[in-house]
Amino acid sequence: MIKEQKLFFTRNGEYSAWEMLAHLDDQERYDLLIMCQRKSWITSFPSTVEAYPMFIYSTIDDLEDEDQAYLCNHIKSIFNTKEAPKTDFNAFIYHYHGVSLDLQSAELNLEKLKTGLLHYGINGLSLSIFPHTRINGLSNIIDVRFTSDKDFYYKKNQITRTLHTEIRIYLDMNIAIMTNYSDYTHKENEKAVFVNEVIQRVSDHRGSITPLLLSDESLRNLLTINNRVPTKLKFEVEGRMVVGVDIVQPGNISEIIQHDEVKYFYDRYSLSHIKVTLSEEENKHLLIDGIEGKLMSRASNLESSDIDSFVKDIHNLLKFNYLSTNHDKAIRRLALINLAGPITQKEHYINSCYADVKIKISSLANDSLHVYDKILLNAFFYCMKEPQLYLENELTNSPLDEKLVSYMARISNKSIESIHKTFNQIMCIYEQNRNDLASLMISIDQAITNHRGVT
Incomplete structure (x- = not known):
């Protein structure tokens, strides 16, 4: 029986005898076979080097409890002299809305799940919870691990593989990561139930949750x-x-x-x-x-700290998601409501406004990456669609076409002067943060938060 498992966030130094044997080199396994021979636990050697791990593992199964414990401890002592194995990675990323609970309340809510595991219909399902006040430079993280065994047969031998589905919840970021290893995690429909239940237990989010799709x-x-x-x-x-x-x-x-x-x-x-x-x-x-909202690495060299670091980048994007969102539909709805005339004429006006703002931003930002200019465009039209929102700037004229600005004023119910000021202030913020995207988004968000007023 081989207890083979994939663990990433919740490994915590837990390795099965099989995993430890698989991590040893051929010489170390050969030395183990010599020891087993001296103790008369085996009377023959495997025919190939490749068969060493399975042969030793089968020997463990055949021993009495005391000898079995001795051999397992000896394997562990050799394993502990080596650098711990790292792993590959495969996971879904989720972003949930609402308010997360504090760490202690989240843990207590998840503990209640343990009494209702039978309703999942998975034989031998168990649940482990690992709260972290601080880990890898981040605060208020909680890991959840669903575990059960799956039996299958290989060359007439029954093999047991331990399935683990791990979910790491970043309470301060409203982000969750769920592992998705083929054959080592649970079925897709089971994992979907796990992550939905866990997120509802640690937050006031209600409704189904699906992987975060990145545009x-x-x-x-x-x-x-x-x-x-x-x-x-x-x-x-x-x-x-x-x-x-x-x-x-x-x-x-x-x-x-x-x-x-x-x-x-x-x-x-x-x-x-x-x-x-x-x-x-x-x-x-x-x-x-x-x-599909997946994070993946096939190289077996990642640690949980690597994922935690990357999640901070994801969080910076999500925190200012409206700056990565095209507000075209909202502006078009306003145009249909606030402008007079045929629909085709309204569409023409809004297309012209968009084109002019985009051209002006592109010429001023000169962004070959098409990243900064989109953030600036989204920020401007976000201000246009939000009632009673504009940004202050000492300049009352901008490079925008005056005729198109007059249409934009009617669409947004804002003054012509406030539209010019808003555009100028957004470009001013860009000039101060043109080499740091995170700083740019933070600065624009602060300006929008601090400069709400009546136009």
């Missing part, structure tokens, strides 16, 4: 925040195909799109996946699947 804009922003170095970009081409670009000589995104081949796709099509460098020294990378 083209969000993925571009992630590449810019903290200057994450991409090693792969995937573009969705008109819904017909996905084109991947492997980057052999990584650099920041500004350098990479100087290559005509990359720039062609970057300027025309939507990003669907990005693979970024978490650590150049340790060759750590993470693939972000924006379409």
Whole structure:
């Protein structure tokens, strides 16, 4: 019986005898076989080196309790002399709305789940809870682990694999990460129930929760925040195909799109996946699947601290999500309500307004990444759609076309002067934060929060 398991957030030094044997080298396994022979626990050797781990593991099963404990402890003592194995990673990311509970209340609510595990219909299901006041530089994190065993047969041998579905909840960020290893976590429908139940237990969020899908804009922003170095970009081409670009000589995104081949796709099509460098020294990378809301790494060298660090970048985006959102639909609704004339004429006016603002921002920002200019465009039209919101600036004239501004004033029920001031202030904030996307979003958000008034 092999207790094989995949654990990432909640490993806590727990390794089965099989996992420890698998981590030893051939010489260490050979030495174990010699010891077993001297103690007369075995009378023959396996025929191949590859068979050493299974042979030793089978020997453990055949021993009496005292000898079994001795052999397991000896394996553990060798295992503990080596660097602990790291792992690959595969998980869904979730963002929930509402207010999270404090750490203690969240833990107490999750403890109540233990009395109702039978309703999941999974034999032998157990639940473990690990609260962290502080871990990896972050506060108020709670890990939940659903565990059960799954039996299957290989060459007439019954093998038991331990299934673990882990959910790490970042209470201060309203973010959850749920592991998704094939064959080592529970079924898809079971995991969906787990994560929904857990999130409802730790927050006032109600309703179903699905993985966080990251848009083209969000993925571009992630590449810019903290200057994450991409090693792969995937573009969705008109819904017909996905084109991947492997980057052999990584650099920041500004350098990479100087290559005509990359720039062609970057300027025309939507990003669907990005693979970024978490650590150049340790060759750590993470693939972000924006379409399915997944985080993945096939290299077995990641630690939970790597994911925690990346989640902070995700949180910075979500915290100012309205700056990564196109407000076109809201503005068009206002235009239909507040402008007179045929619908086609209204559409023409709003298209012209959008085009003029976009051209002016692009010429002033000169952003080859198409990241900053989109944030600025979204910020401006967010101010236009929100009642009683404008930004103060000493300049009462902007580069925007006067005729189009007059239409925008009627659409938004704001004064012409306040629209010019808002545009000028957004561009002023950009000039002060043009090399730091996170700082730019924070500064725009502070300005919007502090400058609400009557137009």
